[in-house]
Amino acid sequence: xNKLLLLLFILLGCFSCTEKVSENIKLKGPIFGTAFNIQYYxxxxxxxxxxxxxxxxxxxxxxxxxxxxxxxxxxxxxxxNEVDRHFKRVFxxxxxxxxxxxxxxDPTVGNxxxxxxxxxxxxxxxxxxxxxxxxxxxxxxxxxxxDQFKLTKPAExxxxxxxxxxxxxxxxxxxxxxxxxxxxxxxxxxGDIRVSGLNVERGKAWSVGIDDPNFDGTQSYSKVIxxxxxxxxxxxxxxxxxxxxxxNRYAHIIDTKTGYPSKTNILSxxxxxxxxxxxxxxxxxxxxxxxxxxxxxxxxHPELKVYVIFENEELQLETLGLNNFPE
Numbered sequence: 001x002n003k004l005l006l007l008l009f010i011l012l013g014c015f016s017c018t019e020k021v022s023e024n025i026k027l028k029g030p031i032f033g034t035a036f037n038i039q040y041y042x043x044x045x046x047x048x049x050x051x052x053x054x055x056x057x058x059x060x061x062x063x064x065x066x067x068x069x070x071x072x073x074x075x076x077x078x079x080x081n082e083v084d085r086h087f088k089r090v091f092x093x094x095x096x097x098x099x100x101x102x103x104x105x106d107p108t109v110g111n112x113x114x115x116x117x118x119x120x121x122x123x124x125x126x127x128x129x130x131x132x133x134x135x136x137x138x139x140x141x142x143x144x145x146x147d148q149f150k151l152t153k154p155a156e157x158x159x160x161x162x163x164x165x166x167x168x169x170x171x172x173x174x175x176x177x178x179x180x181x182x183x184x185x186x187x188x189x190x191g192d193i194r195v196s197g198l199n200v201e202r203g204k205a206w207s208v209g210i211d212d213p214n215f216d217g218t219q220s221y222s223k224v225i226x227x228x229x230x231x232x233x234x235x236x237x238x239x240x241x242x243x244x245x246x247x248n249r250y251a252h253i254i255d256t257k258t259g260y261p262s263k264t265n266i267l268s269x270x271x272x273x274x275x276x277x278x279x280x281x282x283x284x285x286x287x288x289x290x291x292x293x294x295x296x297x298x299x300x301h302p303e304l305k306v307y308v309i310f311e312n313e314e315l316q317l318e319t320l321g322l323n324n325f326p327e
Contacts, residue, residue, distance in 0.1 A: 024184075024201040031056050032166050033066065034190030040177055041184040041200035048180065052173055059172060062086045063165045065110065065121075076110075076158050081151050090161050090168050090277070091146055097164075097281040098141045101297070105285035106256040108144060108153075110160035111135045113254055136259040167233055167280025170194050174276075187276075194231035194276045210234065213267035213309050213317070223307070223319075225326045231276035235283035236268040253287045264290055265311045272305040272325065279304075291320065298323050 027038040027049050038052065062071045062084050071087060074080045083091070097105045112135050114121045144153040153159070161168075166189050173187045174194050184197030186206050195206040205228055209221030213236055225232075235253070254261060269286045273279035282304060286294045291308060298304060306322040321327070 024199065027052065029053075032060070032064070032169060032189060034166075036173075036190075037186075037188040038173065039186045039199070039201075040182050041197075042180070042182055046180070048176070052176065055172055055176060056169065058084075059086050059165070059169050063090060063161050063168075065160045065162065072159060072161070075151060075153075078155050083146075083149050083151055085149075086168070086172070088146065088149055090165060091151070093168070093277050094161060094164055094281065095141065097278070097285060100301075101282075101285045101289070103141070103256055104288050105163070105281055106139060106141050107159050107161050107163070108139050108141050108157050109254050109256050109259075110158040112139060112256075112259045113160065114158070115259075118254075132259040136257075139256055139259070163235075163284040164277055164281040166190060166192055167231070167276035167278070170231065170276040192231075192233040192276055192280055193227065195227045196229050208232065210270050210307060211236065211268065227272070230272055230274060231279045232270055232272045233276055233279035233283045234268060234270040235280075235287045253284065255288060264288065266291065266308055267311060267317070268309040269294075270307040270325075274303065295322060 023045075024039040024041050025045065025047060027036070027047070029036055029049075036056075060067060060070065063086065064070045065072055065076070067073060071080065071083055075083070094105070094107050098107070111124075112132065114124045115131055115135060138154060138156040138158070140157075143157060144151065144159065146152075170187045170189050170192060171194065174185065174196065177185050177187075178196070184200050186193065186195045186199070186208075188208075191211060193208050195208075198204060199206050205226045207224055207226055210223045210225070211234060212220045212222050253264070264287065266287055269283050271279040271283040271286065273282065286297075286306060286308075289297065291310065294306060294308070298306060302323060304323060305325040307325045308320045308322070310318055310320070312318050
């Protein structure tokens with residue numbers, strides 16, 4: 001009898017030694033002027049904070065106009081013309097969205113953004129009509145080309161990928177996790193998110209909230225959805241705006257044709273796409289396009305699901321889900 005009990009204890013002990021704890025690893029920190037939240041499940045329980053930090057560093061030094069010695073800052077000063085693979089991937093994706101939206105999404109609008117004090121270089125220009133008109137003539141992503149890793153642009157053209165680079169950073173982290181055979185993860189940077197698999201800790205799919213359009217800087221959620229092996233990015237005029245001396249509110253979304261802030265009743269656009277770079281770019285474009293043009297555009301783009309929060313004629317909030325955006 002004692003021998004049987006001993007054997008049972010040994011077997012139970014071996015089972016407990018090999019059993020894996022179903023707990024997500026959680027990483028947090030500052031990046032890209034906001035914060036990241038990464039959760040993933042690894043049977044080996046390996047913390048990948050150091051290589052992810054290194055990846056963020058490389059992407060920042062390639063694409064951030066807020067870093068004076070980054071590749072993109074040097075390009076804008078016409079000091080270099082060669083770029084790395086991160087820059088090229090963002091450039092190529094931006095070309096696709098630029099052409100699909102007929103130039104509504106345009107990374108060469110950077111100096112106009114700066115003129116309105118929405119960009120990295122504050123008070124670089126004054127947003128009077130003469131200045132804006134002089135800057136708009138150098139806007140046009142079709143004037144910029146890439147051959148392998150060499151970029152050609154007019155000397156006056158200023159590039160910035162702030163409307164899509166955050167999404168790319170999320171995708172880059174996801175690709176890294178997948179290279180480590182991690183299938184269950186959530187990567188969130190500043191509210192833009194990409195997920196895969198399940199939240200193993202809770203044993204269910206990943207649930208994410210869509211920010212309410214709060215102008216006072218507070219954060220709340222009226223809508224929570226489930227994402228499945230996809231990404232979601234949100235662009236909102238309530239997040240970044242200027243108020244002039246007369247109390248008029250100007251959104252940070254610039255009309256690339258006129259150089260002036262877009263006039264729109266849209267407060268927030270959330271886009272679900274297969275990857276976050278695509279979702280990020282289109283969220284910005286749809287903010288400027290207006291609801292009717294977005295509805296027309298989506299008829300030929302079933303891969304994009306869209307949720308719009310807007311003000312009606314009575315200045316009341318309304319919502320609109322398009323292309324089977326999840327309820």
